[in-house]
Amino acid sequence: xxxxxxxxxxxxxxxxxxxxxxxxxxxxxxxxxxxxxxxxxxxxxxxxxxxxxxxxxxxxxxxxxxxxxxxxxxxxxxxxxxxxxxxxxxxxxxxxxxxxxxxxxxxxxxxxxxxxxxxxxxxxxxxxxxxxxxxxxxxxxxxxxxxxxxxxxxxxxxxxxxxxxxxxxxxxxxxxxxxxxxxxxxxxxxxxxxxxxxxxxxxxxxxxxxxxxxxxxxxxxxxxxxxxxxxxxxxxxxxxxxxxxxxxxxxxxxxxxxxxxxxxxxxxxxxxxxxxxxxxxxxxxxxxxxxxxxxxxxxxxxxxxxxxxxxxxxxxxxxxxxxxxxxxxxxxxxxxxxxxxxxxxxxxxxxxxxxx
Amino acid sequence: xxxxxxxxxxxxxxxxxxxxxxxxxxxxxxxxxxxxxxxxxxxxxxxxxxxxxxxxxxxxxxxxxxxxxxxxxxxxxxxxxxxxxxxxxxxxxxxxxxxxxxxxx
Numbered sequence: 213x214x215x216x217x218x219x220x221x222x223x224x225x226x227x228x229x230x231x232x233x234x235x236x237x238x239x240x241x242x243x244x245x246x247x248x249x250x251x252x253x254x255x256x257x258x259x260x261x262x263x264x265x266x267x268x269x270x271x272x273x274x275x276x277x278x279x280x281x282x283x284x285x286x287x288x289x290x291x292x293x294x295x296x297x298x299x300x301x302x303x304x305x306x307x308x309x310x311x312x313x314x315x316x317x318x319x320x321x322x323x324x325x326x327x328x329x330x331x332x333x334x335x336x337x338x339x340x341x342x343x344x345x346x347x348x349x350x351x352x353x354x355x356x357x358x359x360x361x362x363x364x365x366x367x368x369x370x371x372x373x374x375x376x377x378x379x380x381x382x383x384x385x386x387x388x389x390x391x392x393x394x395x396x397x398x399x400x401x402x403x404x405x406x407x408x409x410x411x412x413x414x415x416x417x418x419x420x421x422x423x424x425x426x427x428x429x430x431x432x433x434x435x436x437x438x439x440x441x442x443x444x445x446x447x448x449x450x451x452x453x454x455x456x457x458x459x460x461x462x463x464x465x466x467x468x469x470x471x472x473x474x475x476x477x478x479x480x481x482x483x484x485x486x487x488x489x490x491x492x493x494x495x496x497x498x499x500x501x502x503x504x505x506x507x508x509x510x511x512x513x514x515x516x517x518x519x520x521x522x523x524x525x526x527x528x529x530x531x532x533x534x535x536x537x538x539x540x541x542x543x544x545x546x547x548x549x550x551x552x553x554x555x556x557x558x559x560x561x562x563x564x565x566x567x568x
Numbered sequence: 569x570x571x572x573x574x575x576x577x578x579x580x581x582x583x584x585x586x587x588x589x590x591x592x593x594x595x596x597x598x599x600x601x602x603x604x605x606x607x608x609x610x611x612x613x614x615x616x617x618x619x620x621x622x623x624x625x626x627x628x629x630x631x632x633x634x635x636x637x638x639x640x641x642x643x644x645x646x647x648x649x650x651x652x653x654x655x656x657x658x659x660x661x662x663x664x665x666x667x668x669x670x671x672x673x
Contacts, residue, residue: 355602355603427614427618429612430609431608474616474617478616487671488668490671534607534608541592545592549584549588551595555633555636556580556632558633559632559634559640561640562637563636563639563641563643563651566654
């Protein structure tokens with residue numbers, strides 16, 4: 213559903229007073245269980261859905277040959293910057309924490325820098341308790357993890373964060389040249405192959421923050437359902453940290469170049485449909501670029517093991533979990549010894565039997 | 569057990585120790601591939617990166633197996649030079665297979 217041009221004005225913001233409960237003037241936060249802005253004092257729930265929510269799915273065209281017209285803006289909220297990783301987050305309503313949700317470093321109030329307005333977001337559906345349980349279970353189920361890993365993860369708590377992402381659509385007219393090998397020994401032959409194919413990328417999710425790696429994205433965001441997008445309203449952010457978009461569209465496309473290259477090469481291999489394909493070269497003519505600047509909800513749990521920081525990330529949409537983990541050297545050695553023993557035993561018998 | 573008979577046994581033990589040490593990296597790769605297949609989005613860039621490089625695990629298996637066959641032959645015949653010579657054809661076949669697998673990785 214492409215739009216013509218991105219929103220030129222700041223999205224509808226709400227003031228701090230708008231986060232106050234209309235019944236008791238208490239502070240409200242977004243509650244994933246209720247799906248609305250919920251008063252922390254009296255429990256009154258306000259629905260944040262809006263008739264323009266269907267417009268949240270709109271994608272905006274981008275012409276790489278035309279100058280970008282999207283205006284950068286300064287946030288109306290105070291921006292906090294982490295002194296450790298440099299991550300910039302905003303807290304809508306009260307400041308939730310003095311720790312950075314990305315790395316647990318200290319955050320300090322900083323001069324807001326220019327960024328780009330978010331077009332849409334998917335609100336939190338997964339509750340904190342569920343996310344906490346998922347992160348703990350994920351850590352417990354690791355193969356060859358240190359025995360005390362679960363114990364180290366247990367005291368850590370998840371922090372809710374809206375992380376900036378892009379969705380990109382594009383059509384690629386690909387021409388390729390490659391080689392494949394058949395046979396072996398004297399019959400080994402290398403063949404040249406070339407061809408052309410069209411590839412469509414639809415809603416390719418690209419992290420717009422260096423703090424969310426592509427690997428974590430592929431671990432927690434298996435499917436993207438645009439119908440879950442909502443028009444940006446600051447009320448969804450109340451109770452969570454959020455990072456603004458700081459990259460221009462061309463920077464976003466550049467940051468996705470390596471992933472796209474890998475995906476195109478994989479599609480070319482599939483198109484050639486032969487084994488032992490190598491030396492792939494290709495040229496692509498990209499058209500029909502459309503994008504969205506969105507925020508996606510994640511729960512991040514930090515822990516340290518032997519002074520090394522790790523994080524486990526839980527999708528705020530469906531609770532899917534992925535993260536970073538240490539290995540136990542002793543367990544790795546044990547598995548390696550078992551496999552080595554089996555392979556060596558098989559080899560010794562083979563050699564002793566005098567087989568070829 | 570005299571020194572000559574003990575040599576293949578000692579060689580097998582040394583191979584076991586070296587393979588165990590070197591194999592720890594391959595075990596990490598096996599675990600990463602397993603986690604990728606279970607937890608990463610199929611066909612995504614992260615998935616492709618995680619499952620790529622699997623041929624290094626096969627090369628480890630093949631190298632350890634090949635050396636073990638030489639030691640097994642040596643232990644059975646007591647002739648190391650003969651065992652090595654008999655292993656040459658096996659090595660050629662193995663290298664062909666490994667080259668084909670590496671191209672598919």
